[in-house]
Amino acid sequence: MQLNNVFKYKYSLAIGISLLFHVSGIIGLNFTDYKDFFIDNTPLNLIISMLLVFFTHQYINKSFWIFFVACSVAGVLYEIIGINTGLLFGDYEYSDVMGFKILGVPVLLGNLWFTTMYCVGSLTFQLYNWLKATYNLKLSKQVEFHVLAIFGAFAAVLLDCFLEPVAIKLNFWQWFPYGEIPIYNYVCWFFGSLILQYLFVKSNFNKENKFAVYLYCIQAAFFISIILFYK
Numbered sequence: 273m274q275l276n277n278v279f280k281y282k283y284s285l286a287i288g289i290s291l292l293f294h295v296s297g298i299i300g301l302n303f304t305d306y307k308d309f310f311i312d313n314t315p316l317n318l319i320i321s322m323l324l325v326f327f328t329h330q331y332i333n334k335s336f337w338i339f340f341v342a343c344s345v346a347g348v349l350y351e352i353i354g355i356n357t358g359l360l361f362g363d364y365e366y367s368d369v370m371g372f373k374i375l376g377v378p379v380l381l382g383n384l385w386f387t388t389m390y391c392v393g394s395l396t397f398q399l400y401n402w403l404k405a406t407y408n409l410k411l412s413k414q415v416e417f418h419v420l421a422i423f424g425a426f427a428a429v430l431l432d433c434f435l436e437p438v439a440i441k442l443n444f445w446q447w448f449p450y451g452e453i454p455i456y457n458y459v460c461w462f463f464g465s466l467i468l469q470y471l472f473v474k475s476n477f478n479k480e481n482k483f484a485v486y487l488y489c490i491q492a493a494f495f496i497s498i499i500l501f502y503k
Contacts, residue, residue, distance in 0.1 A: 279328070279330060282327060282328050282483070283328055283482050283483045283486075285327075286324040286327055286328045286483045286486075286487075287483060287486050287490075289320065289324060290320075290321065290324060290483075290486070290487055290490050291490060293317050293320060294317075294490050294491070294493075294494045296310075297310050297317065297494060298494060298497045298498075298501075301442075301498060301502055302497060302498065302501040302502050302503075303501070311369060311442050311443070312369070314369060314370060314442070314444070315369075315370055315371050315380050318370075318380055318383050318384055318387070319380070319383065321387050321487060321491075322383050322386065322387045324483065324487070325386075325387055325390055325391070325481070325483070325484065325487070328481055328482075328483040328484070329477075329478070329481055330478040330480070330481065331477070331478050332477075333476070333477055335475045335476040335477045336475070336477040338475065339386075339389075339390075339471060339472060339475045339477070340386055342468065342471055343382070343385050343386035343389045343390070343468055343471075344382030344383065344385065344386050345382065346385065346464070346467070346468060347381055347382045347384065347385025347386065348374065348377055348379065348381055348382045348385075350385075350460075350464050351377040351381050352374070352375045352376070352377050354460070355375065355376040355377055356375060356376060360460045360464070361454075361456065361457045361460045361461070362447065362454040362456050362457050362460075363447065363448040363449070364445050364446065364447045364448065364457075365445060365446055365448070366378055366444070366445045367443050367444060367445060367446070369442070369443060369444050370444060385468075387487075388428055388431060388465075389424075389428065389465065389468045389469065389472060390472070390481075390484060391484040391485075391487050391488040391491075392424045392425075392427035392428045392431065392465070392469070392488065393420075393424045393469055393472035393473070393479065394479050394480075394481045394484035394485065395424075395427055395484060395485050395488050396420055396423045396424040396427055396469075397420060397424075397473075397479040397480070398479070398480060398482070398485060400416075400419070400420060400423075401480075417470075417473055417474075420469070420473045421466060421469040421470045421472070421473050422466065422469075424465070424466075424469035424472065424473070425462050425463075425465040425466040425469050426462070427488070428461060428462075428465035428469070429458050429461050429462050429465065430492075431488065431491065431492060431495075432457075432458065432461050433458070434492055434495035434496055434499065435495055436453045436457070437453070437495075437498075437499050438495045438498045438499060438502075440453075441498060441499075441502050442498070442502075
């Protein structure tokens with residue numbers, strides 16, 4: 273089997289698994305009496321999504337591992353600062369749904385930050401390359417570097433706009449004092465993501481992961497379905 277066919281097979285398998293879990297979640301949460309079961313298994317979905325990113329990534333190298341560790345550690349640190357000081361994101365608190373916590377922050381949040389940063393970075397990179405090839409865009413390397421990072425951060429904020437109301441509905445975390453999501457949260461998400469997107473663009477690993485684009489879209493569709501139908 274040729275190398276390209278191997279990755280096509282991996283992409284198809286990963287997309288199928290991701291759709292299976294997310295569509296099951298959409299049906300289970302919105303249209304059955306087993307909501308608690310699906311909420312309690314949210315950590316499993318997060319772990320599987322991350323493992324599928326690893327499975328479909330081409331040529332895992334040192335730079336990829338550095339990016340993985342940086343996102344995981346930075347994500348947890350961002351949240352620890354936010355939870356314990358209010359200096360980032362605002363005044364909020366995590367429930368016990370996502371498992372073991374360090375200083376009030378579920379360790380799995382590092383997983384979520386990595387998967388999100390990888391997906392938005394890969395999405396932006398591939399979209400930019402398509403636009404460049406289709407419309408013959410010509411930007412200097414320096415401008416290109418900033419454009420990719422900034423749009424990657426915006427893509428992360430867009431996904432968080434869908435995630436936040438879902439997290440409140442499913443009691444992953446809650447905002448205080450009135451349960452309203454502060455604009456400051458999205459500002460912090462942008463700048464926190466921007467730092468990691470600069471690292472993504474700078475990192476020397478393959479960024480052409482088509483599964484990452486599908487995962488971003490699947491997660492967005494999942495969040496939107498909960499916003500519309502969950503009661």
